[in-house]
Amino acid sequence: MIFKSKKELSVIRSRYTFFGFCLLLTFLGLGSRLWFLQIYRGPYFAQLAKNNHIRKIDIPAQRGIIYDRHHRIILTNHLFYDLVLFPQFVKDEKKTLFILSSILHDSVHSLKRRLKNSRGLPKYQAVVLKNNLTQHQVSLIESYKSFIPGVDVSRVPRRNYVSGVPVHLLGYLNEIDRETLKIKNKENPDNPYNIGDLIGKQGVEKKWEQYLRGRSGYRYIQVDALGRKHDFGRGGKNTSLLEVPSTPGSDIVLTIDKDLQEVTQNAFKGKYGAVVVMDPNNGEILAMVSSPTYDPSMYQGYLSIDRWQSLLKDPYKPLFDKTTGGTFPPGSLFKPLVALAALEEGIINKHSKYSCHGSYQWGKDKFHCHKRSGHGLIDLSKALTHSCDVYFYNLGLELGVSKIAKYATAFALGEKLGLDLNWEEDGHVPYSNLSTKDLVRKKPARDILPLSIGQGANLVTPVQLASLYATIANGGTVWKPTLLKKIISPFGELVEKGGHEKIKDVGLVSEANFKRMQKLLEILNEGTGRKAYIPGIPVAGKTGSVQVVSLKKNRDRRSVVSMKWQEHAMFAAFSPIHQARVVVVVISENDTVGGGGQSTAPIAKKILEAYWKSQKIKKFSRHS
Amino acid sequence: MKDSFLQNLYVSDKKNIFIQFRFSENYNLFSILFIFFSLLLLSSLNLYSANQDIGHFKQHMIHVVLGSLCFFAAGWFFSLRTVINLSYPLFFLHLVGLILVFVFGYQAGGAQRWLHLGFFRFQPSESMKLAIIIFVAKFFYTNKKLQSYVLSDLWFLIASILFVFTLIFKQPDFGTAGLCLMIFVFQLAFVDIVLSRKVIVITFLSSVAMSIFSWFFLLHSYQKMRILNLIYPKLDPSGSGYNSLQSLVAIGSGGFWGKGYLNGTQTQLRFLPAKDTDFIFSVFAEEQGFVGSMLLFSLMFWLFFLGLKISRESHDIYSALTSIGITIFLFLEFVINVAMVLGLFPVVGMPFPFFSYGGSSLLTVCGALGLLISIDRWNHNIDNSLMKGLGL
Structure with a gap:
């Protein structure tokens, strides 16, 4: 069993x-x-899961506002409307693009191309189809919204460039490139840049970028495996996602006078070159113009390659700031310096006279005066007023190149003045210790003649010229040019205060000689500078015309002469004669109108008139 | 007093099914009932969380209702006697079904596995697992021997199973084919079969040769990648290793208490692939955490031990082999799926019993549990199925 x-x-x-x-x-x-x-391994995998579905979205910060010296807004931000498209919500791409193209008067093809550029980006990320919509377009899109899901209008704070903003002074913004991003983030890992962030590329925007940019905020969003934004888990865990608002940038108060800047820009309209208006008593820059200009807002929209190429290829270099970066031979504007040297060295006195026959024979070469008929027997006062070249040839020969170079360097020519704006140039003083560049042929004896009238290898920037005349006007102090009054944080605290810095005192020249020179430069209703004569307001100044190429036909100002061979017209002035309060330097490149007296003196006059009007001074008493 | 009352009832009317009611005798039955309904409830909730799609969920509920019908039919409606008698015809029916699939089956996802039965599609290879179990049991039930079996007695059995294996392997469905073979081998392990040393060595060598051969000639490149990914998880994290990695991330990020029902980020944000079928356990582990998963494991192993117990209590070889077969079937599906999801086994198409979405699979496991109940009742000498009561 x-x-x-x-x-x-x-x-x-x-x-x-x-x-x-x-x-x-x-x-x-x-x-x-x-x-x-x-x-x-729980915490490790939890982190991996978080990386999977949590994305950080930046909230851009508003850039700081730029004010003028009287706290008037020069540049601020404005809410612009951008057309954005969220690919994750678009139902019918073809229909959507068709409707948008008819609203925007834009071809479907170009919209498609912009959409194509975003391919590969996560789907939660909005694609900007068009920048800076008009109010009309915004209202049209709002009314069509129910037919085009996934399309939205986003409001973005951007620089509001009204017409007449000082372009080169403020500069422009552009997306940061990868190289700069790397360097900047290494320097300042605390407040890093992201790809696509805007960065100041020129002018004030570049110089005070770290204060202006602010700090962008961020928030976290939840995305799914297809990159679409997701709000699941409402109420519960989602609320713990952190949001940090952005902090606006600090505001900058400049020494610029907005009205004067506008007057200067208007007065200089149509000319190519630079204007600098400066306070000779502390180096504060009141106005600064470089011409031609460009449109700084073009970087905020879509910049076509053609347009960019045309800007780069323009012979007058619209992107280039000529006030600090442009170097010019000073021409006759150099003569007061030579005269001061000669007075100081005792070579001449007020009454010394030289005879001008229209040219100066030096060996085999003949050096002309700008007035071919000659000025006859003239003293220093006349020589300056009529800008006689022969007189200064004589002074130059007496002084020699090294003496001229010594005085030029004493006035801080040939060195960077420390404005540190837009690739400031240091210029060139030949035969000085400073000059390392061998621009001159080593023939001092022959070079002395053009050098003594500011031609030849002499190179100065408009800011240096302004500084030179400010030094003459204030009696021997070289101030560091400055633009900054103060920087104020968005919470109203003072971040930085702009100071006045003395570069040096010109010890070589006595105060009496400065006084004498100020008087000598006075503009009366005669001479080359007579067009800058303002009745009732004492103005001192000097005209200059710099030959670019010596041509006979140049002298007749014939229109057939190619533009780039025309002379540079220059004018430097300060007012009043003693204890001057304003210095103006106008440089017009390749001017077709005429020399300094013809072309630039009237511009300086307009600027000075506007300045004194703003100071509410109509007339100076005789003694002041 | 109550006890004696019950006892009296039991003694007085042994044949009345409504009166024989003693927990100690019906421990297996009630445990299986409890496990069955717990698993159905958990699986339905979990599947809803995995997809959050009402249409999908309704479909699943239809499967649940049909599965329960299968369960009760196998457990109470048909007597085990009927099942014994129907074992060969059922196996034959499935064989025909598989051949039909092979000839003109419905294709989906590169495989030909389904038969169109008018209102719904059926996957014969799923219920074939159960058919094999009763087929093997029936074979030993009819071919009783006084001495140990030798290999030559089993040629018909082996040939039939290999034929089935080939048919399923050709679909192609490597997972199911392999599972059928493994169930068969495990069932044989409980039968007294004398194997000569020569046969063992030949079997061993041929299996080694077969695996080398199949690596070079039979396995598709994606199958090889799955095996390589198991050894080197960082081989191709965004491609062939993606499923496995995301599954690990889902489970691991669940932590001790889990992220909460409907709150698994990996699941709800669609990082987890095949989250309603093969990787359904990841969903559960992410949302219910270590605690919930261990509870689920306990439930499953309780079921396996019950199966083992029922098999031990059996009086005849048919019920013993059937119940052990069912236990092995459920256990292998569970272990292979969980090991795959936990990154211990290459990715193969293997459903998690009860949890994975799929009508054929759910109906099969429900029927299997019902059969287990039928065997338990049979073991207690209760051959009073409703069918018999109805005079059938």
Whole structure:
């Protein structure tokens, strides 16, 4: 019976124990694997899961506002409307693009191309289809919204460039390039830049970028595996996603006078070159113009390659700031310096006279005066008023190149003045210790003649010229030119205060000689500078015309002369004659109107008139 | 007093099914009922979380209702006697079904696995697992021997199973084919079969040769990548290793308590692939954490031990082999799926019993559990199925 039942069953009993043991082992094995993954490695996988679905979105900061010296806004931000498209919500791309193209008067093709550029970006990210919509377009899109899901109008604070902003002074913004991004983020890892952030590329925007930019905020969003934004888990875990608002940038108060800047820009309209208006008593720059200009807002929209190329290829270099970066031969504007040197060295006195016959024979070469008929026997006062070249050839020969260079460097020519704006140039003073560039042929004796009238290898920037005349006007102090009054944080605290810094005192020249020179430069209703004569307001100044190429036909101002061979017209002035309060330097490149007296003196006059009008001074008493 | 009352009832009317009611005798039955309904409930909730799609969920509920019907039919409606008698015809029916699939089956996802039965598609290879179990049991039930079996007694059995294996492997469905073979081998392990040393060595060597052969000639490149990914998880994290990695991230990020029902980020934000079928356990582990997963494991292993117990309590080889087969079937599906999801096994198409979405699979496991109940009742000498009561 037992035998039979055992045989009939034929199932091995011991295998049950074995299999049960296997079951137990499996349970323990799987359990410990679960423990390893969920408890031991839990935090690691939690981080991986978070990286999967949490995305950081930046909130751009508003850039600081730029004010003039009287706290009037020069440049601020404005809310612009951008057309954005969220690919994750678009139902029918073809239909959407068709409707948009008819609203925007833009081809479907170009919209498609912009959409194509965004391919590969996560789907939650909005694609900007068009920048800076008009109010009309915005209202049209709002009314069509129900037919075009996924399309939205986003409001973005941007620089509001009204017409007449000082372009080169303020500069422009552009997207940061990868190289700069790397360097900047290494310097300042605390407040890093992201790809696509705007950065100041010129002028004030570049110089005080770190104050203006502010600090962008961020928030976290949740995305799914397809990159679409997701709001699941409402109420519960989602609210813990952090949001940090952005901090606007600090505001900058400049020394610029907005009205004067506008007057200067209007007065200089149509000319190519630079104008600098400066306070000679502390180096504050009141107005600064470089011409031609460009449109700084073009970088905020879509800049076509053609337009960019045309800007780069323009012979008058519209992107280039000529006030600090442009170097010019000073021409006749150099003569007061030579005269001061000669007075100081005792070579001449107020009454010394030289005779001008229209040219000066030096060996085989003949050096002309700008007036071919000659000025006759003239003294220093006349020589300056009529800008006689022969008179200064004589002074130059007496002084020698090294003396001229010594005085020029004493006035801080040939060195950077420290304005540190837009690639400031240091200019060039030949034969000085400063000059390392071998621009001159080593023939001092022959070079002295053009050098003494500011031609030849002499190179100065408009800011240096302004500084030179400010030094003459203030009686021997070289102030560091400055633009900054103060920087104010968005919370109203003073971040930085602009100071006045003395570069040096010109010890070589006595105060009496400065006074004498100020008087000598006075503009009366005669001479080359007569067009800058303002009745009732004493103005001192000097005209200059720099030959670019010596051509006979140049002298007749014939229109056939190629523009780039025309002379540079220059004018430097300060007012009043003693204890001057304003210095104006006008440089017009390749001017077709005429020399300094013809072309630039009237511009300086307009600027000075506006300045004194703003100071509410109509007339100076005789003694002042 | 209550006990004696029950006992009296039991003694007085042994044949009345409504009165024989003693927990100690019905421990297996109630445990299986409890596990069955717990698993159905958990799986339905979990599947809703995985997809959050009402249409999908409704479909699943239809499967649940049909599965429950299968469960009760197998457990109470049909007597085990009927099942024994129907074992060969059922196996034959499935064989025909597989051949039909092979000839003109419905294709989806590069595989030809489904038969169109008018209102719904059926996957014969799923229920074939159960058919094999009863087929093997029936074979040993009819071919009783007084001595140990030798290999030559089993040629018909082995040939049939290999034929089934080939049919499923050709679909291609490597997972199911392999599972069928493994169930068969495990069932044989419980039968007294004498194997000569020569046969063991030949089997061992041929299996080694077969695996080398299949690596170079049979396995597709994606299958090889799955095996390589298991060994080197960082081989191709965004390509062939993506599923496995995201599954690990989901499970691991669940932590001790889990992220909460409907709050698994990996699941809800669609980072987890195949989250309603093969990787459904990741969903559960992410949202219910270590605690929930261990509870689920306990539930499953309780079921396996019950299966083992029922098999031990069996009086005849048919019920013993069937119940052990069902236990092994459920256990292998569970272990392979979980090991795959936990990154211990290459990615193969293997459903998690009860949890993975799929009608054929759910109906099969429900039927299997029902059969287990039927066997348990049979073991207690209760051959009073409703069918019999109805005079059938």
